[in-house]
Amino acid sequence: MLYLIGLGLDKNDLSLKAVDAIKNCDSVYCEFFTSNWNGDIKNVEKITGKRIDELKREEVESSFLIKESKNKFIALLTPGDPLTATTHFELILECEKQKIKTEIIHSSGIYTAVAETGLHLYKFGRTTTLPKPQEKFNPSSPLEIIKENKKSGLHTLVLLDIGMTAAEGMKMLYDDFKDEEIVVCCNLGSRNQIIKYGTVNSLVKEKGLNQSPSVLIVPGNLHFKEEEALKLWM
Numbered sequence: 001m002l003y004l005i006g007l008g009l010d011k012n013d014l015s016l017k018a019v020d021a022i023k024n025c026d027s028v029y030c031e032f033f034t035s036n037w038n039g040d041i042k043n044v045e046k047i048t049g050k051r052i053d054e055l056k057r058e059e060v061e062s063s064f065l066i067k068e069s070k071n072k073f074i075a076l077l078t079p080g081d082p083l084t085a086t087t088h089f090e091l092i093l094e095c096e097k098q099k100i101k102t103e104i105i106h107s108s109g110i111y112t113a114v115a116e117t118g119l120h121l122y123k124f125g126r127t128t129t130l131p132k133p134q135e136k137f138n139p140s141s142p143l144e145i146i147k148e149n150k151k152s153g154l155h156t157l158v159l160l161d162i163g164m165t166a167a168e169g170m171k172m173l174y175d176d177f178k179d180e181e182i183v184v185c186c187n188l189g190s191r192n193q194i195i196k197y198g199t200v201n202s203l204v205k206e207k208g209l210n211q212s213p214s215v216l217i218v219p220g221n222l223h224f225k226e227e228e229a230l231k232l233w234m
Contacts, residue, residue, distance in 0.1 A: 001069060002091065002102045003073070004103070004105070005075055006077075007077050008081075009113055009189030009190065010039065011190075014047075027074050028077065030077040031054065031076065033060075034085040035080055035162070037079035057087075070100060080110055083104065108189055110157075117217060118225070119155050128159070129142065129161065130172055152220070153220045156220070157215060158218060165212045166209040166214035169214065170216065178201045179199055180200055181197065181219060182197070182219075183218075196233055
């Protein structure tokens, strides 16, 4: 059997249901290539009494976990909610093909946590991700997605590559969106979270936003209640 278990956004988000499942597993693994996590896996080991080994992307995407799950109880711990990353659902599909039982234990994730900004979740359009700048690799698709969402009046959740700070993300958007209003969320879901609202041109200069994990939100058309909520973060 394979458990896919979300660690949540913060170190204290692991559910009692998740703890019980981990305690009953033969082997427990974790991955942090899909997102950052504001916690310490050693603390999870103390709580559950289980050794937890970190897997690399190629190990998760190989047949390793499937083979392990055929005759054992295996858990894979992931940052946020386990189904935020599409790669994890591929494991479920493969288990289904091989008649291996699976169970998903959900936790807090970025797709609902952004509602704390006051923006309405049903008004978000397609999500995009800003990759770290690399030589000869500068995809234009994130900018195109933001522009298409804005044409439709929809908000855009902009995820940032692993380790990228909010300040770095805004610099990548600067040339096209420097005068646009944006919402910056750092460490969302933790006690140290920061939410700021303003133009890219103004927020990119703030030193306190040089943090990771962070996400950016480019608002679309605002309901008057959304406008009222965003004033909290100015």
